Amino acid sequence: MPRLTPAELARFDRPGPRYTSYPTVPNWTELPPGTVEDALSRMDHPAQLYVHVPFCEQQCRFCGCTQVVAGRQSAGDTYLDRLDAQVERMPHFAVHRIHLGGGTPTWLDTTQLRRLARIITRRARPMPDCELSVEADPEITTLDQLRMLTSMGFRRLSLGVQSFDERVLTAVDRPQLTHRVGELVGFVKERGWTTNLDLMYGLPHQTPDSFSETLEQVVGLRPERLAIFGYAHVPWIRRHQQKIDESALLGVEERAACALLAQEQLTAAGYVPIGFDHFALPDDPLVTEPRSRGFMGYSTRGGDMVGLGPSAISDVAGVMWQDEPKLGAWMRKLDQGERLDQRGWIRTSEDHLREAVIGSLMCDLVVDIEAVEAVFGVEFGTHFADALDELHSLVQQDLVEVDLQTIRVTERGRLLTRLVARAFDPAATAARFSQTV
Ligand SMILES: C[S@@+](CC[C@H](N)C(=O)[O-])C[C@H]1O[C@@H](n2cnc3c(N)ncnc32)[C@H](O)[C@@H]1O
Ligand code: SF4
Numbered sequence: 506m507p508r509l510t511p512a513e514l515a516r517f518d519r520p521g522p523r524y525t526s527y528p529t530v531p532n533w534t535e536l537p538p539g540t541v542e543d544a545l546s547r548m549d550h551p552a553q554l555y556v557h558v559p560f561c562e563q564q565c566r567f568c569g570c571t572q573v574v575a576g577r578q579s580a581g582d583t584y585l586d587r588l589d590a591q592v593e594r595m596p597h598f599a600v601h602r603i604h605l606g607g608g609t610p611t612w613l614d615t616t617q618l619r620r621l622a623r624i625i626t627r628r629a630r631p632m633p634d635c636e637l638s639v640e641a642d643p644e645i646t647t648l649d650q651l652r653m654l655t656s657m658g659f660r661r662l663s664l665g666v667q668s669f670d671e672r673v674l675t676a677v678d679r680p681q682l683t684h685r686v687g688e689l690v691g692f693v694k695e696r697g698w699t700t701n702l703d704l705m706y707g708l709p710h711q712t713p714d715s716f717s718e719t720l721e722q723v724v725g726l727r728p729e730r731l732a733i734f735g736y737a738h739v740p741w742i743r744r745h746q747q748k749i750d751e752s753a754l755l756g757v758e759e760r761a762a763c764a765l766l767a768q769e770q771l772t773a774a775g776y777v778p779i780g781f782d783h784f785a786l787p788d789d790p791l792v793t794e795p796r797s798r799g800f801m802g803y804s805t806r807g808g809d810m811v812g813l814g815p816s817a818i819s820d821v822a823g824v825m826w827q828d829e830p831k832l833g834a835w836m837r838k839l840d841q842g843e844r845l846d847q848r849g850w851i852r853t854s855e856d857h858l859r860e861a862v863i864g865s866l867m868c869d870l871v872v873d874i875e876a877v878e879a880v881f882g883v884e885f886g887t888h889f890a891d892a893l894d895e896l897h898s899l900v901q902q903d904l905v906e907v908d909l910q911t912i913r914v915t916e917r918g919r920l921l922t923r924l925v926a927r928a929f930d931p932a933a934t935a936a937r938f939s940q941t942v
Contacts, residue, residue: 506903514761527860536849547822551601557814560612571816572608602806611646663701676709699729706763707736709753870914895928
């Protein structure tokens with residue numbers, strides 16, 4: 506069958522979750538008291554550590570992250586006092602990955618970043634090969650901060666670029682000096698870092714042509730990894746997105762054209778697609794080593810994950826939970842000694858099975874039926890009869906292949922992987938999601 510056209514992609518596209526976990530966050534409920542402490546006591550080491558730093562200099566209109574605009578730098582100190590209190594509640598554990606995300610961790614100044622490192626390492630002991638990574642916004646990140654982070658052992662920078670198109674950046678209230686991206690990438694490369702750049706399509710006034718130009722510029726910087734996100738427009742959840750001029754947003758077919766352009770241009774430039782929205786250079790560990798997908802994106806460092814900070818998600822000993830997302834409430838709960846977990850999920854054996862199937866599709870676009878049967882002791886065809894039925898129409902369109910041994914998303918179907926995964930998720934009902942593509 507020929508490659509997917511934008512019209513076909515737009516036609517097949519249905520709203521669906523991003524499957525950074527299974528069951529997905531909207532299905533989680535309140536956990537019984539003591540569940541989190543019990544899970545932490547059974548943590549598998551070395552684990553991964555995520556620290557959510559919620560601050561930003563300004564609010565981009567498109568933003569779907571949990572962030573706040575704090576006028577004063579001292580808000581960082583107040584946050585760090587509470588982070589300190591949260592760390593006090595943790596057991597000692599070894600880590601092989603630490604990721605600072607946000608918001609914008611580099612909103613903290615160098616003194617605050619140093620203090621943050623001292624706080625988390627009171628409980629989290631980095632293994633000698635621990636991977637340290639940080640998310641940053643090119644507008645506010647300074648070379649001094651990057652020098653200091655280098656001395657602390659950070660070697661992976663994730664920069665939000667979104668677009669190089671001035672008209673688009675203005676429409677989303679994101680002042681960005683385009684040349685800063687190249688400067689920062691060059692600076693850290695010289696110091697042995699690798700970089701991940703985030704791009705978005707579907708933003709106001711963006712066209713397939715202007716997106717294609719951004720792709721060309723970004724390829725010229727040769728980042729090791731790229732993440733390409735379709736703008737998730739959910740103004741009924743993220744109220745500030747109501748400031749986006751909806752008449753300037755792309756139609757579904759043009760969005761689909763952008764997603765296809767990214768696949769074509771990045772593959773032609775030598776990148777290897779990972780799942781449906783990430784790309785890496787051929788010698789990157791994400792390509793050469795087994796990978797997993799979780800709340801922090803794709804990684805070769807799997808295992809239990811401890812999240813610190815407001816809205817952070819943890820996944821420890823088969824239990825997932827999300828902490829209080831609002832900065833003020835998160836601080837108050839710490840001050841008053843209250844529990845932080847707001848909602849969560851204790852996985853059943855059925856969840857583990859479905860998670861393995863969905864995870865395998867999201868990572869490698871394939872399910873090894875025999876391996877799943879051997880590990881989980883089920884007869885795949887019987888257990889997943891409904892899902893296999895649902896896949897039938899996708900098989901007819903050559904988007905997925907199913908035989909007795911494997912389920913494989915075809916290259917033509919790559920961008921619709923989430924739809925294939927959705928067939929194995931009984932809870933993916935009529936909930937309102939953003940578009941899949
Ligand atoms: C925490 S932000 C990145 C770091 C930094 N704050 C910045 O903006 O440069 C994580 C990424 O999520 C993506 N993102 C944010 N809002 C989104 C939305 N509504 N839809 C899709 N992707 C979004 C952006 O690509 C962004 O770079
Ligand atoms: S996109 Fe990044 S900089 Fe912009 S508001 Fe969201 S987290 Fe902050």
